[in-house]
Amino acid sequence: MSDLHKRVISGIAMGLIALAAFIFWDGLPFKIIYGLVALLALAELLANYHIVRLYTKSTFYVILECLMTIFGAYVICFHFSRAAIIATIVIAFTNDIGAYFVGKFLHGKCFKSRPFPTTSPNKSWEGLIGGAIFGIIGCVICLYLDLIPTHNTVFWSILALTGWLVAVVGDWLESKTKRKLGIKDSGDILREMPILRIAEKITEGHGGFLDRIDSLNAVAIFIFILLQMF
DSSP states (O other), rough: OOOOHHHHHHHHHHHHHHHHHHHHGGGGHHHHHHHHHHHHHHHHHHHHHHHTSSSSTTTTHHHHHHHHHHHHHHHHHHTOOOOHHHHHHHHHHHHHHHHHHHHHHHTSSSSSSSSSTTOOTTTHHHHHHHHHHHHHHHHHHHHHTOOSOOOOHHHHHHHHHHHHHHHHHHHHHHHHHHHHHHSOOOOHHHHHHHHHHHHTTTTTTTTTTHHHHHHHHHHHOOOOOHHHHH
16 A cells, blocks of 8 residues: 555544544544644654654754644643634645645646755645645635634734744654654654554554644644734
8 A cells, every 4th residue: 555545544534533523522522632642742752762862963853843742732722712723723734735735736847946855855845835825725714714713904914924834834843853863754663562553553654643733733833822912
C-alpha cells in the first residue's frame, strides 16, 4: 500500500473518530481525545530527542515544539468553545488541503525554486500560494458561519491575511524539529512499543501524531492571542 493510500485511509479514520467525539456531549470527548493526542505527540518528540542525546542543536527546536504543543492543546481543551475549535480546524485544514492539492498538480510549473529547500524540499511555492488562497477562504467561511465570537474588522483582516501563514509556520517548525532530530516519521519510535502500537498505527502515512496537530496548535494559539487583543 502506498503512502498516499495509507494517508487517505488513516485520515478518514481519524476524521470519523474526531467527528463522533465532536457530536456527543458538546464536544467534550473531542477535547479529551485531543489532549491524549497531544500527550502522545509529546511522547514521540521526547522519545526521539532522548535517542539523539541531550544538548544537541535540536534542543531549541524541541523545546519550542513542546511549548507549542502544550499551549495549543491547553487553549483548545480549556478555552475554546466548540465553534472556535471548528474555526481552528477549518483554517488549518483549508490551508493544508489547498497546499497539498495545488502543490501536487502545479508543482514546479510556475516556480523552479522551493520555499524551504532544506527543511521541506517537497513543498513548493505553488502549494504555498494555494494554501494561502484556501486559508483565506477558510477564514471567510468562519466569518460567515459566525464561529468566532467577534465581528471586529481588524481581527478578521489579520486572521484572514496571516492565519494561513501561522499554519505554515507551525508545519515548518515541526518539519525543522524532525530534520534536526534526523527522523522522517516521528511516530516510528512509538510503534515499537506494544502498548501504543495500535494507537500509533492510525497515523501511518502521516508522520506521527505530532504531524497531525502542528498546524492546529499554531492556529489555535494565534486565534487565542488575537482574541485577547481585540
